[in-house]
Amino acid sequence: MDDRRSVESLRGNVCPGPGPRHTKEAMQSLCKECYFRLPKEMRNALYRRIYRGYAQALTQAIGWLASNPSPEQKDDAAKKLFPDQAA
Ligand SMILES: [Zn+2]
Numbered sequence: 001m002d003d004r005r006s007v008e009s010l011r012g013n014v015c016p017g018p019g020p021r022h023t024k025e026a027m028q029s030l031c032k033e034c035y036f037r038l039p040k041e042m043r044n045a046l047y048r049r050i051y052r053g054y055a056q057a058l059t060q061a062i063g064w065l066a067s068n069p070s071p072e073q074k075d076d077a078a079k080k081l082f083p084d085q086a087a
Contacts, residue, residue, distance in 0.1 A: 001062070006055035016058065018066040019073055029058055034065055 001009070001016070009016045015024040017034035024031040029046045030038075038046075038061055045057035069077065 001055050001059045003051050003055045006058050007050055009058070010050075010054075016062055018062065018069075019076075030061065030065075033070070034061075037065060037068070037070060039064070 010029060011026055013023050013026055015022045015031040015034055017030050022031055022033075024034075029035065035043060035046075042057070042061050042064060046054070046061060048054045048057050
């Protein structure tokens, strides 16, 4: 994500985290769920200034979230892979 897109994302109400489209508060980087799943260092990195590493920190956070799905996201993925076994 480049600087311009990271600022648009920050201003908007769509959480850039992975998974089905979900919302966040304007002027927050991510929704609370995505944010609190991040390791502490990554959360702290999101307080970098725009144009001073913010876009990189956000891109890194989204990448981390995508490769570390929450337990619910893992369940959803399993249901897609094995729909006949879904309860
Ligand atoms: Zn989110």
